[in-house]
Amino acid sequence: MSKYKNVELVKPSGLELKDRLVSVNRVTKVTKGGRAFGFSAIVVVGDENGVVGHGLGKSKDVSEAIAKAVEDAKKNLVRIPLNGQSVPHEQKGKFGGARVFLIPASHGTGVIAGGAVRSVLESVGIHDVLSKSQGSSNPHNVVKATFDALLQMRSAHTVAKQRGVSLEKVFKG
Numbered sequence: 001m002s003k004y005k006n007v008e009l010v011k012p013s014g015l016e017l018k019d020r021l022v023s024v025n026r027v028t029k030v031t032k033g034g035r036a037f038g039f040s041a042i043v044v045v046g047d048e049n050g051v052v053g054h055g056l057g058k059s060k061d062v063s064e065a066i067a068k069a070v071e072d073a074k075k076n077l078v079r080i081p082l083n084g085q086s087v088p089h090e091q092k093g094k095f096g097g098a099r100v101f102l103i104p105a106s107h108g109t110g111v112i113a114g115g116a117v118r119s120v121l122e123s124v125g126i127h128d129v130l131s132k133s134q135g136s137s138n139p140h141n142v143v144k145a146t147f148d149a150l151l152q153m154r155s156a157h158t159v160a161k162q163r164g165v166s167l168e169k170v171f172k173g
Contacts, residue, residue, distance in 0.1 A: 007151055008079040010051050015077075019045045019070050020119045022054075023139040024062060036060075042116075042139055043069035045077070046123025052150070053077040054120070054143050078147075081155035085127035093149025097136035100145040105130050116142040124150065 022042040029036040039062045046052035055072025059065040081088055086104045093100045100117055105128040111121050113131040116139045121129055133142055154162075 010077040010079050012074040012077055015047045015051060017045045017047055017051075017074065018123065019043050019073065020123055021066060022116050022119050022143055024065070027058075039065040041065040041069040042143060043073050044119045044123045044143065045070060045073040046120075046125065048123065048125035050080050050082050050125055051077055052080060052120065052124045052147075054147060056140065078151065080124050080150045081153050081158065082125065083155065085125070086129055087126060087150075088153055088155050091149040091152050093145040093147070093152065095144035095148050096138070096141040098138065098141035098145040099134040100142065100149050101132040101134075102146075102149050103130040103132075104128075115139065117146050119143075120146040120150070 020043065022044055024039055024041045027038050027040055029038065038058060038060050040056065040058045042054065042056055043066060044052065044054045053073040053076040055069045055076060057065045057068030057072055059068060083104065085107065087102050089104065091102045105112070107128055109128040109130070111118055111126065111129055113121055113129065114133055117131050117133055120143055136142070
């Protein structure tokens with residue numbers, strides 16, 4: 001989180017958070033006595049109003065892994081700047097081998113995104129966006145690449161403030 005400017009961390013108290021399960025993966029550890037099975041779960045939580053977080057949970061039981069992932073996600077909540085029901089501008093996010101492109105869309109378009117990206121965008125509260133995911137399709141990498149793109153987003157007000165110019169000048173140059 002430290003490499004991003006203007007990231008606002010949010011406390012989960014007082015928020016009505018909804019969690020979305022991105023993926024559950026069965027993992028195996030081979031030991032001298034045989035195989036030991038466990039589960040890892042990736043969860044995205046958000047209030048559908050600009051606050052979102054993601055978490056990873058691991059356990060020998062699926063429901064326990066999901067519960068741990070939800071708790072982890074609540075520790076990583078951030079506020080994302082929205083432009084109405086879409087993203088403020090085009091943005092590219094990268095993590096590992098995954099690349100995610102987010103493009104603003106006109107009202108009524110809907111969320112055009114696949115699996116993991118859709119979960120993150122819907123948890124944020126974005127209703128109109130186009131996206132493209134390239135490279136790795138590993139859900140963990142795709143979620144983190146989507147977060148990378150979202151955390152780089154800046155509203156027009158933030159850009160104007162950083163440049164020390166009026167909002168009108170940001171749009172007209």
